Amino acid sequence: MEWAMLLGMMAVTFGIRYLPFALADRLRLNPWVERALSYAPMAVLSAIIAPAVLAPKGELWLDWRNPYLIAAAAAIVVAALTRNLLATIAAGMGLFALWRFWL
Template structure:
């Protein structure tokens, strides 16, 4: 019984927070300085997730040419600057990683 109450409580907490944000989404206007500041949040969050995974895949700093995560990350960054297309970057970056990791055994 306590599990059902716990799940119901978490549902209500999650749903209420998201519903309130969606309900007021079109009615609230942020000042331009806040909108500009919020535009930097996605790149900052992605950087905080990706950089440790690329540079510390085994829990310690690994800056050598036998690091497939680093090589594939550099390749994906070059593809992103060249093509400016998210899907192409993801597909080619993953292909490069798979080739390095499983094809060449790095």
């Protein structure tokens, strides 16, 4: 009985996730909908990253002693100057580690 339930849940989950990809080339959206959907990845990443950087302990922490905030600011500057993903990650993670060790 459990196997049948697991297979049914698998089929439903796969169907829900696969159908939009399978039909994507046949479906045409309005240009304004496509333009609006192009901002979805940035919005999702901002919604994940902003609370972790600005309130890592559950409260707003806008202070120079916040290693998350300092590392994120440095990563933004490096990304804007170099446009290099590896340099951005290295600068952010390196400064975060130094800031945590220093404080």
